[in-house]
Amino acid sequence: MGGRFLVTTAIPEPGLQLLSNAGQVTVLPERPDHRKLSSLCASGKFDVVLTQLSDVLDAPLLAGARVQGVSNFAVGYNNVDIEAATRHGIIVANTPGVLTDATADVAMLLILGTARRVTEADRFVREGRFHGWEPELLLGRDVSGSVLGLAGFGRIARATAKRALGFGMQVTFSPRPPGERLVSDEELGEFAGKVRQVPWSELVQRSDFLSLHVPLSEQTMHLVDAGVLRQMKQDAILINTARGPVVDEAALVHALREGVIAGAGLDVFENEPRLASGLAELTNTVLLPHLGSATVPVRAEMARLSALNAIAIAEGRMPPHPVNPEALS
Ligand code: GLV
Numbered sequence: 001m002g003g004r005f006l007v008t009t010a011i012p013e014p015g016l017q018l019l020s021n022a023g024q025v026t027v028l029p030e031r032p033d034h035r036k037l038s039s040l041c042a043s044g045k046f047d048v049v050l051t052q053l054s055d056v057l058d059a060p061l062l063a064g065a066r067v068q069g070v071s072n073f074a075v076g077y078n079n080v081d082i083e084a085a086t087r088h089g090i091i092v093a094n095t096p097g098v099l100t101d102a103t104a105d106v107a108m109l110l111i112l113g114t115a116r117r118v119t120e121a122d123r124f125v126r127e128g129r130f131h132g133w134e135p136e137l138l139l140g141r142d143v144s145g146s147v148l149g150l151a152g153f154g155r156i157a158r159a160t161a162k163r164a165l166g167f168g169m170q171v172t173f174s175p176r177p178p179g180e181r182l183v184s185d186e187e188l189g190e191f192a193g194k195v196r197q198v199p200w201s202e203l204v205q206r207s208d209f210l211s212l213h214v215p216l217s218e219q220t221m222h223l224v225d226a227g228v229l230r231q232m233k234q235d236a237i238l239i240n241t242a243r244g245p246v247v248d249e250a251a252l253v254h255a256l257r258e259g260v261i262a263g264a265g266l267d268v269f270e271n272e273p274r275l276a277s278g279l280a281e282l283t284n285t286v287l288l289p290h291l292g293s294a295t296v297p298v299r300a301e302m303a304r305l306s307a308l309n310a311i312a313i314a315e316g317r318m319p320p321h322p323v324n325p326e327a328l329s
Pocket residue numbers: 053073074075076077099292293
């Protein structure tokens with residue numbers, strides 16, 4: 001009969017097609033709340049649940065779940081309690097690699113967009129206020145020559161570094177903030193001699209653009225808080241394409257309003273889809289609705305990978321991209 005797949009939100013082709021070829025697919029008509037998801041996972045009717053970032057699979061849900069595994073339609077998996085999943089023998093899989101460039105593009109877009117005041121400028125034109133070229137109209141700042149500080153130095157940070165070097169930025173990084181880990185030249189590979197590792201405190205103090213590329217964990221929750229914002233340069237810009245809760249968003253609104261820092265480019269928010277009070281009114285921000293991986297080919301590839309993960313799990317095999325392979329042992 002094949003696998004029994006619960007898909008919490010319809011995913012693009014070819015994901016659904018692959019799943020249908022491999023078994024029985026149930027796609028929920030609307031995003032389930034926690035109670036609904038818990039009861040579906042506990043029903044014993046599904047082998048694998050294919051989840052989105054908005055589906056929270058916490059310890060109580062996983063304790064009651066009668067599924068073999070979870071295939072998360074994302075590279076990040078902070079919505080799943082991995083320790084609890086492992087304890088209950090539930091394997092979790094994700095979609096790494098395929099969204100690296102797309103997300104780095106959005107980081108670069110936010111760097112350029114905040115530097116050149118793109119949302120203000122766009123609004124200016126649409127509101128009919130553009131009356132011709134002016135020497136001092138909507139002046140921004142140069143990206144080339146400015147210091148980019150990358151918090152984290154994983155796949156997406158490296159892809160952002162590559163782009164930033166192309167734009168003539170001085171690229172610095174701190175690999176695992178707030179802790180330290182020395183990255184050897186060998187590990188730096190193509191970046192050796194082109195980017196500079198600095199301690200987290202220095203990264204915060206020296207960056208013109210501070211861009212976040214860390215997974216959300218207990219260690220990185222509110223990594224950028226009021227104290228860190230105060231350490232940043234007054235004309236610095238914060239870029240976040242990682243996870244919203246890495247930034248204390250209320251503190252960020254305060255800092256942007258009071259001129260503690262100059263601007264922010266955000267693709268993620270602390271309590272998505274809600275924004276911290278006052279954030280939407282600030283003109284010195286570029287705000288996107290979590291679009292890092294949002295291109296047609298990337299989402300199709302994520303769908304394919306998440307389906308392949310789900311099918312492998314249903315067949316009792318190790319999925320191509322396991323997060324907790326130990327759950328199967
Ligand atoms: C998106 O945020 C992802 O983790 O894939």
